[in-house]
Amino acid sequence: MAEIEIRPMRLDDEEAVRKLVCEEYMVREPLQRNLEMEPVRDGNAWFDMVFPACLKEGLSVVAVDSVFGDVVGFRCVMSVYKDNPQHFNFSKSDPNTRSLALTYEAVFGLYKDLDIFTRYGVDKYVNMTGLCVAQKYGRQGIAVKMVAMALDLSRKQNFRVATVETSSRYSARVFEKLGFEKLVEHPYDTMVLDGESMKMTDDMKYHYxxxxxxKEL
Incomplete structure (x- = not known):
């Protein structure tokens, strides 16, 4: 088993995290794969827009192989403020960002009629927006350790609520293990994005x- 260090994400992790986004995250993430994303194109577009927000308050973390010094996982975390909501300009009319726009349409659908600020009596919360561990480092508990550190960093900055959207049964287990509560579930076979029903691929029996x-912190 590799020796893994979990630490806060830094600006100089940019290229390593970009590589994981394009070569691992976008390839394996079931919702995005189902929306027929092109890993390099959509991975770079996601990274260019979302990564700066994930560095803003130092809540994101990476997993590093202590022997080789390689970044082998990341957990991206953004802050969400009631008076200053975060927006990403992914356009459905632009073929370069259409798949990402549909992904965020699915994300916003989970929050429809759900006011996190009012429900939990807060004016800010953290949103965990990307989780990936390089496949060859899987099944070592790295994902749980990254989420746990991200939660600790959030508590230290006086955040009291954390949210996460997941389209994987396996990542859901990570959050359930750490005490997250499921609030909303949208089965893929009932989802309609941009007026079209989701296309069900073979792997959707595992990611349905x-x-x-x-989670309250």
Whole structure:
């Protein structure tokens, strides 16, 4: 088993995290694969827009192989403020960002009629927006350790609520293990994005829904 260090994400991790986004995250993430994303194109577009927000308050973390010094996993975390909501300009009319726009349409659908600020009496919360461990480092508990550190960093900055959207049964287990509660579940076979029903691929029997989890810190 590799020796893994979990630490806060830094600006100089940019290229390593970009590589994981394009070569691992976008390839394996079931919702995005189902929306027929092109890993390099859509991975770079996601990274260019989302990564700066994930560095803003130092809540994101990486997993590093202590022997080789390689970044082998990441957990991206953004802050969400009631008076200053975060927006990403992914356009459905632009072929370069259409798949990402549909992904975020699915994300916003989970929050429809759900006011996190009012429900939990807060004016800010953290949103965990990307989780990936390089496949050859899987099944070592790295994902759980990254989420746990991200939660600790969030508590230290006085955040009291964390949310995460997941489209993987396996990542859902990570959050459930750490005490997250499922608030909303959208089965894929009932989802309609941009007026079209989701296309069900063979792997969807293992990843059958898109869910929103919340944890009070």
């Amino acid at each position: 829904c898109f869910s929103l989890y919340v």
